[in-house]
Amino acid sequence: MDLQKGQKLKLSELSPSGKVTVHVAVQMRDGEADTTCFGVDAEGKLSDDRYFIFYNQLRSPEGAIVMESGNDGTTFSMDLDNLPDTIQKLVITVAADGCLMRDIASGIISLTGGALSADYTFSGDQFNQERALILCELYKKDHIWRYSVVSSGFNGGLDALLAYFGGEVAQPQNPAPVPVPPPVVPKVNLSKISLKKSGDSHKIDLHKNSGEIHVNLNWNAGKRGLFRGGAIDLDLACMYRLKNGKKGVIQALGNAFGSATSEPFILLDQDDRSGNSVGGENMYFKRPEQIEFAVVFAYIYDGVPNWRSTDAAVLLQQQGAPDIEIRIDNPNSQERFCVLASLSGSSGHLEVKREDRFFSGHRQVDDYYHFGFRWVAGHK
Incomplete structure (x- = not known):
């Protein structure tokens, strides 16, 4: 089935087992794009950086989220029933590397469960100066996993997305000592x-x-x-x-x-x-x-x-x-x-x-x- 921006559905309509895949394929006119998945808590925060799935961390600790990248895009294999209760939402994003979202020639998000699939297509014509997109969300409401097409632009890049979800980019050197310990914030190494x-x-x-x-x-x-x-x-x-x-x-x-x-x-x-x-x-x-x-x-x-x-x-x-x-x-x-x-x-x-x-x-x-x-x- 074809989906529209803002459309929602219950994942049980696709997969009663709780096992689904999300495939993202983005073709850029210039530059590259990095696809990632944020596993966040009920407050929408990355309270455990092991659930930030990206090119330096391809799976969650228990294997409930596994990321594979290839010439035809990025696939996230998900076993939602095997996620810890602290993870209430999975957010799929794409961030620009040396380009803007308006440079997207074509893009598609495909949600698959069993023999059924739901697709959403998009392009750079929908955006201007944005450097990242929140593409879709898989979230738990009333103990039921649901899916929503977001397709919302984000002015910052991947580091800004990380900060938005409560994380922090790890610095190459330790900061100078401070008299009062700062709050604990997940730090992720984005360098590659x-x-x-x-x-x-x-x-x-x-x-x-x-x-x-x-x-x-x-x-x-x-x-x-x-x-x-x-x-x-x-x-x-x-x-x-x-x-x-x-x-x-x-x-x-x-x-x-x-x-x-x-x-x-x-x-x-x-x-x-x-x-x-x-x-x-x-x-x-x-x-x-x-x-x-x-x-x-x-x-x-x-x-x-x-x-x-x-x-x-x-x-x-x-x-x-x-x-x-x-x-x-x-x-x-x-x-x-x-x-x-x-x-x-x-x-x-x-x-x-x-x-x-x-x-x-x-x-x-x-x-x-x-x-x-x-x-x-x-x-x-």
Whole structure:
């Protein structure tokens, strides 16, 4: 069914189970847009920042809200009956990044429960100087979950939305001490660096930002035709060379998962063969200061090599530093191996560079980056 601005409905009309999805697709004429979900209390405030679902926090603690982003938009999978009683409303928003809401070429919100769906379409013609929108709300009234199309413009961006709901953007440095402790306000780190083009890079200061680097690979296994005929097996891996000259490969193939407590101090946590794991695959560089050079790559072990259909993305995280995002969005390559990033260590820094290079196999990756391994057949 098609909905109008201001229209309301009971969610039981779509899904008696309380499980629904909200899909938001926004095409911008210029810039980008970030879609988020605020889980607020009866006062309309973000009293628990774990229920602010956005690009740095993709799920609520119990998994009742899970966010997935891909080339066709952002999807929130919701199990409303599994939310704590403190969460009385879920607010879906979209905020501009380098543009205004009037730059929206087209947009749609699709609420789905079971076999039924309700859609609302919108465009930038309805707005002027606004930098964010409150798109819709799922709220509880008289113990019944309901849905409302809001589509209301908001003058500020994502940080202003966060403040509106009672949160605060975390600052990179601690503020100066004050004699009286301020009220407790949820603080959220909105910083993110997207390496969008091959050769884009960012330096991590290992003196300032110490500790492990967490590399997460996640992809969508449930909404593309590619996966209906059998789940794809997309693997995270790396080739490394330490400053002491030792080198090797970390990957599920051959059970070379590495170690967190001994050299190379690089650990791969699991082999997610379907992409159904909410956490995806994770690699931890426990002592990044020991890296001389490494390449982080993903390869399609099983399935048709179609990178666009995977909606895959890699996120590099380190406490005290902005998250670094690299999306696999090259639509042309039919090769199975994609080198996502290189890590180059020197003088207390680690430079992360987007590679965006595709190869047919391990040996071709090795030949290009000159590690000099001897290769034999392996399996998992």
